């Protein structure tokens with residue numbers, strides 16, 4: 001299955017409580033552009049996020065407000081400002097990283113809520129049925145080109161409001177694979193419960209297959225050697 005890529009730049013989701021502190025009492029966000037998931041929009045407002053080593057300024061907000069404030073950055077962003085966010089699905093923020101949010105009207109010390117978004121596919125119910133994926137299955141996504149790679153552990157999120165199937169990556173992932181929003185990648189028709197060997201083998205070219213064969217042969221040799229050693233030891237123990 002061919003699907004499109006959506007690259008998520010770093011962004012913030014705010015709770016109404018934090019919005020009030022940062023922008024003023026009863027403040028309402030101003031939509032600037034609606035996203036591919038049509039209930040969400042990028043806002044005109046911007047914020048600064050501060051860690052122990054630096055700041056990310058001019059960070060975009062995504063509305064509408066949510067029950068909990070969440071800051072989604074890349075690992076590279078984290079290194080820059082001195083925070084170490086865990087890789088999590090959106091909404092799973094318990095025990096995640098902290099930071100300070102700075103707005104025009106105030107500051108918020110966010111005790112938890114800074115995460116690196118776990119890569120995921122928003123899948124339509126139709127595609128899920130056709131390709132036998134269930135909500136929360138893991139899938140593998142193949143990227144071609146000079147920076148070809150396989151993204152494994154891509155969580156599939158099936159929901160009735162998904163109008164098309166799209167993979168969401170952060171900027172570290174998209175740069176590593178040389179991908180941009182709108183590019184097309186391939187989802188293998190396999191999930192974590194149903195790995196098919198032929199499909200895995202089809203991913204590799206001749207040269208890669210030869211390397212794999214050599215690697216597997218080396219592993220087998222090593223295992224044989226260990227087995228022999230254990231047999232020797234058993235012999236000694238028995239005598």
Ligand SMILES: [Zn+2]
Nearest residue numbers: 120122167168
């Ligand atoms: Zn997403």
